Amino acid sequence: MSDFTTGLNLAQQDAVHYVHGPCLVLAGAGSGKTRVITHKIGRLMQVGLAPKQIAAITFTNKAATEMRERARSLIGKAAKDVMICTFHALGVRIMREDGAVLGLKPQFSILDADDVTGILKDCGGTTDAAAARQWQWTISLWKNDGLNAEQALAQAQDDSQRITARIMGLYEERLSAYQSVDFDDLIGLPLKLLAEHPEVRAKWQASLGHVLVDEYQDTNATQYAVLKHLVGERGRFTAVGDDDQSIYGWRGATLDNLKRLPQDFPNLKVIKLEQNYRSTSAILRAANNVIEPNPKLFPKTLFSELGEGEPVRVVDADNEEHEAERAVARIQSLRAGTAVTTTAQGQPQHRELKDFAILYRANHMAKPFEKALRRANIPYKVSGGQSFFDRAEIKDLCAWFRLWINNDDDPAFLRAITSPKRGIGHQTLAQLGHFASQYKVSLFEALFANTLPSFLSAKAVGNLHEFGRFVNDQEYRARHTLGAESAKAFLSAWLKDIGYEKHLYDGEENEKVAAARWTNVLEFCDWMGARCGGEIEDSAGVSTASEIKSLLEVAQTISLLSTLNERETEQNVVTLSTLHASKGLEWPHVMLVGVNEGLLPFKLGDDTSPSGMAEGAMSEGILLRLQEERRLMYVGITRAQRSLAVSWTKRRKKGRETISALPSRFIAEMALDKDTVREDPRERLKALRAEFAQKAAASAAMAAEVAAAERAGKA
Numbered sequence: 080m081s082d083f084t085t086g087l088n089l090a091q092q093d094a095v096h097y098v099h100g101p102c103l104v105l106a107g108a109g110s111g112k113t114r115v116i117t118h119k120i121g122r123l124m125q126v127g128l129a130p131k132q133i134a135a136i137t138f139t140n141k142a143a144t145e146m147r148e149r150a151r152s153l154i155g156k157a158a159k160d161v162m163i164c165t166f167h168a169l170g171v172r173i174m175r176e177d178g179a180v181l182g183l184k185p186q187f188s189i190l191d192a193d194d195v196t197g198i199l200k201d202c203g204g205t206t207d208a209a210a211a212r213q214w215q216w217t218i219s220l221w222k223n224d225g226l227n228a229e230q231a232l233a234q235a236q237d238d239s240q241r242i243t244a245r246i247m248g249l250y251e252e253r254l255s256a257y258q259s260v261d262f263d264d265l266i267g268l269p270l271k272l273l274a275e276h277p278e279v280r281a282k283w284q285a286s287l288g289h290v291l292v293d294e295y296q297d298t299n300a301t302q303y304a305v306l307k308h309l310v311g312e313r314g315r316f317t318a319v320g321d322d323d324q325s326i327y328g329w330r331g332a333t334l335d336n337l338k339r340l341p342q343d344f345p346n347l348k349v350i351k352l353e354q355n356y357r358s359t360s361a362i363l364r365a366a367n368n369v370i371e372p373n374p375k376l377f378p379k380t381l382f383s384e385l386g387e388g389e390p391v392r393v394v395d396a397d398n399e400e401h402e403a404e405r406a407v408a409r410i411q412s413l414r415a416g417t418a419v420t421t422t423a424q425g426q427p428q429h430r431e432l433k434d435f436a437i438l439y440r441a442n443h444m445a446k447p448f449e450k451a452l453r454r455a456n457i458p459y460k461v462s463g464g465q466s467f468f469d470r471a472e473i474k475d476l477c478a479w480f481r482l483w484i485n486n487d488d489d490p491a492f493l494r495a496i497t498s499p500k501r502g503i504g505h506q507t508l509a510q511l512g513h514f515a516s517q518y519k520v521s522l523f524e525a526l527f528a529n530t531l532p533s534f535l536s537a538k539a540v541g542n543l544h545e546f547g548r549f550v551n552d553q554e555y556r557a558r559h560t561l562g563a564e565s566a567k568a569f570l571s572a573w574l575k576d577i578g579y580e581k582h583l584y585d586g587e588e589n590e591k592v593a594a595a596r597w598t599n600v601l602e603f604c605d606w607m608g609a610r611c612g613g614e615i616e617d618s619a620g621v622s623t624a625s626e627i628k629s630l631l632e633v634a635q636t637i638s639l640l641s642t643l644n645e646r647e648t649e650q651n652v653v654t655l656s657t658l659h660a661s662k663g664l665e666w667p668h669v670m671l672v673g674v675n676e677g678l679l680p681f682k683l684g685d686d687t688s689p690s691g692m693a694e695g696a697m698s699e700g701i702l703l704r705l706q707e708e709r710r711l712m713y714v715g716i717t718r719a720q721r722s723l724a725v726s727w728t729k730r731r732k733k734g735r736e737t738i739s740a741l742p743s744r745f746i747a748e749m750a751l752d753k754d755t756v757r758e759d760p761r762e763r764l765k766a767l768r769a770e771f772a773q774k775a776a777a778s779a780a781m782a783a784e785v786a787a788a789e790r791a792g793k794a
Contacts, residue, residue, distance in 0.1 A: 359388025563612025
């Protein structure tokens with residue numbers, strides 16, 4: 080077996096070989112952290128751990144898929160037995176196995192954000208979705224801090240928080256009645272299990288010999304507590320992260336988790352990965368300079384052996400439209416010119432559209448760049464668009480699956496019984512809901528109650544009974560449907576039985592839209608079938624085999640998936656993305672746009688916090704926000720491999736007004752004065768076009784001379 084150190088630098092080797100205690104790997108941007116994690120999995124197996132005793136926890140399905148592929152290429156088939164999953168998937172696994180201790184049946188439902196909003200509207204007695212989403216956001220933060228409704232009420236600081244805490248109490252009651260959990264519960268409830276039930280904690284500590292956590296700086300307080308209970312006093316874990324890339328404080332991530340590690344684990348070994356394999360020295364120097372003012376938990380400085388590279392460009396523009404024009408001109412210039420990094424043979428490289436990214440602070444900033452790219456006939460994609468599973472037609476089908484899995488899932492019941500409609504009106508459903516609330520049973524259980532006919536007409540009861548029997552029949556068939564072809568055949572027959580295609584066409588005035596939605600449904604069914612057949616595609620589109628599953632088993636995993644294939648098909652288009660969505664990605668050529676005060680850093684307080692304001696004079700809250708914004712700028716800079724342009728505008732739109740704007744303080748902090756190139760790419764493009772035209776004219780003249788000489792010779 081390999082020693083799993085081939086191709087690793089000394090710091091990476093140190094991280095891979097340290098396997099007998101707690102380890103913190105400070106992995107700077109582009110320093111090969113995934114390589115370290117996968118090689119360490121191999122090393123742990125080499126020293127005696129079985130694959131199933133190793134857990135590697137990530138934050139996204141995409142990261143988990145990539146890690147699984149990398150592990151498979153290194154250790155082969157054994158990779159399928161390593162628990163490589165997200166924090167939330169691990170939480171589901173813990174609760175499916177041991178949730179009965181908390182009164183949860185193994186087939187509990189996982190509610191999505193829309194379900195939660197609907198329940199909170201009901202709990203708060205309102206139809207105001209905005210208010211419900213605000214309650215949802217606050218409740219989520221409380222849950223991530225480990226608080227239940229009673230604890231939140233005890234520490235509420237004003238009437239608004241007290242109202243939200245009371246609504247949270249009603250919401251908790253609904254979840255319990257529905258045998259359902261939300262995404263925050265996938266961390267909070269496993270913590271409750273591990274913390275309050277020693278037998279469960281002992282079981283999981285015995286089953287896991289080593290836990291690796293990717294993107295550790297993004298963990299919140301609850302996730303850290305789960306990790307502590309999983310590893311116990313032995314502390315056999317490897318946390319891989321970078322305090323300079325902590326940009327999710329707004330959703331509960333806290334750098335306190337990094338501070339607590341050496342306190343909670345005094346024998347913690349800290350290893351720094353500072354060699355960057357992504358970017359040129361010029362780009363890294365700008366990144367190091369920007370992050371320098373932030374306080375350091377563990378100081379480090381990135382370096383690169385890829386050469387100096389091109390200077391970082393700073394581009395100013397009159398307004399947003401002008402900025403977008405310059406960004407497009409830069410793309411055209413780099414694609415047309417020869418000043419881009421070249422291969423050893425002198426051939427230009429990194430000129431495909433997929434090599435370019437335009438990054439900005441907020442989604443609303445994309446619009447002028449989309450317009451400019453369309454005018455130039457340059458194809459693009461906006462990263463972070465609607466998830467496949469967020470489409471209404473897919474959520475309709477998933478509601479049926481959820482109801483098969485958990486009959487007590489009331490939100491799923493209401494969606495399934497109305498998608499498509501089955502002659503059961505809102506009045507009937509309202510009366511059924513009243514009956515279910517009075518007798519404290521789920522809507523599905525209420526269908527077959529002996530006293531229901533006293534509440535509803537015989538016709539309504541008959542329709543409800545027909546629906547209930549159909550659900551039970553389909554659930555039985557789905558449970559016993561194994562393999563790809565059987566699953567596809569079942570789904571096709573089921574869709575025909577419920578008349579879903581007709582439902583889509585009847586509900587859409589535009590036939591093309593209806594056809595596209597039906598295509599999504601068919602694609603979804605193919606995907607479900609493939610997973611029942613044990614086929615999982617990797618990011619290269621290669622199918623690998625795993626165990627055959629029933630349709631119902633596959634359906635149980637859907638709520639944890641965010642994309643259809645758990646991968647993004649690579650397209651040769653320019654990427655538009657927010658800085659937050661760009662984390663973990665890289666491109667040869669990056670343009671950071673809208674780098675103005677008030678945008679990046681985002682407005683820090685009611686007083687606009689001008690760039691001249693000393694950081695020592697800021698309140699603690701504003702200072703912490705500024706530090707996170709600086710880390711966001713650092714993340715943006717380190718996405719670039721070969722070239723980086725940073726642009727700002729002299730004026731910006733604010734509502735219907737146009738106001739003066741200042742460059743971000745972060746541009747000055749990059750300290751580029753000595754090697755910055757301040758450019759107008761449109762001028763360079765004009766020069767290139769003039770040069771090409773001159774060469775073309777010269778070639779045409781030469782061809783004319785040759786032709787004239789040939790004619791003279793013939794004469």
